[in-house]
Amino acid sequence: MNKVIVAAVALAGLGLSSVALADGAGKGKQSFGKPFTMNGAAMPIGDVLAKAASYEGKTVKVTGLVTQVCQAKGCWFEVAPAEKQKGVRIKSADYSIFVPKDCAGRTATIEGTFKVTTLTEAQAKHLAEDAAKAGQKAPEVKGPVQEFQLAATAVELN
Numbered sequence: 001m002n003k004v005i006v007a008a009v010a011l012a013g014l015g016l017s018s019v020a021l022a023d024g025a026g027k028g029k030q031s032f033g034k035p036f037t038m039n040g041a042a043m044p045i046g047d048v049l050a051k052a053a054s055y056e057g058k059t060v061k062v063t064g065l066v067t068q069v070c071q072a073k074g075c076w077f078e079v080a081p082a083e084k085q086k087g088v089r090i091k092s093a094d095y096s097i098f099v100p101k102d103c104a105g106r107t108a109t110i111e112g113t114f115k116v117t118t119l120t121e122a123q124a125k126h127l128a129e130d131a132a133k134a135g136q137k138a139p140e141v142k143g144p145v146q147e148f149q150l151a152a153t154a155v156e157l158n
């Protein structure tokens with residue numbers, strides 16, 4: 001009986017620490033998704049953006065600054081070379097990666113497939129609303145928006 005109680009307490013403790021990590025507590029290194037498969041160092045995201053057409057449809061391993069995060073679920077985030085620069089929207093390849101909603105300002109390393117896409121006005125408005133923090137107004141969006149995206153399979157936050 002005592003062994004069962006100890007096991008239950010241990011499992012409950014693991015569950016609590018998993019929730020704390022998912023909320024960004026501790027701000028240490030956090031991994032999401034599958035393990036990285038590409039060897040070597042990650043390319044700076046700015047290098048990929050500078051030659052976007054040549055990376056279209058290719059699997060890349062990149063690193064950059066997290067500048068925005070979906071405030072609804074953490075289901076997407078944006079990585080850029082620096083604050084207030086154009087970046088790449090990172091979305092899970094299979095909707096299984098959710099990052100902490102407070103991870104903006106951290107460095108991320110991501111592996112996934114790069115693409116250039118055009119969002120409809122409705123899609124762009126939805127994403128702008130998701131990025132707005134509680135009590136803030138989403139920026140106005142008019143017309144279709146072209147953006148860079150990465151369908152991520154592996155993410156590491158530092």
